[in-house]
Amino acid sequence: MRKWLGGVVLLLALAGCSGQAEQQQPAATGQQSIVEDNATPAKGVASLPASTPTEIVIPKIGARSSLIPLGLNADQTIQVPPVDQPMQAGWYDKARTPGELGPAVILGHVDGKKKPGIFFRLKEMAVGDEVSVSRQDGTTAHFKVTHVEQIAKKEFPSEKVYGDTYGSELRLITCGGTFDHAAHSYKDNIIVYATLVPPTS
Incomplete structure (x- = not known):
């Protein structure tokens, strides 16, 4: 059994949305993952095999971006897309790929270099809105x-976002709320939770 995101508290308060990047370091909790490598989804649960994501499209907010892989920095903090390329989104490559059983994670900036970012309008998302990820x-x-939730970075729900699931899910994360000029970062995160729509034959 692979102990991955469900066995790790990833205290990601995604900053770097504008100004200086602020990242936090994962900390092990010793909990077991509920998703095994090559796991078979429960009956009635839709999923796709692993495949690298290449593009995200969100019609509701007019967002379209290629996807770059984001891993961990040398100090084990989570990478974010380049702030000087605010329209570039990225996927966390230590998580599942979008469509695979478990939670996939895509990160994007709300702004950067005094320009709107790819997830500038993410806070407008609502239940039922669609997100497509090409693979x-x-x-x-x-x-x-x-x-959809807006939550203070100091209260970031790591297990809810990164913890293993029984279905194929997606999380979209950006910054939001008030900008803290002293910290060069927004105080909150906007988090969108989505579930895979079963493929039609």
């Missing part, structure tokens, strides 16, 4: 939003 294997994973 390297030629398939597209379609998701529907189930929940």
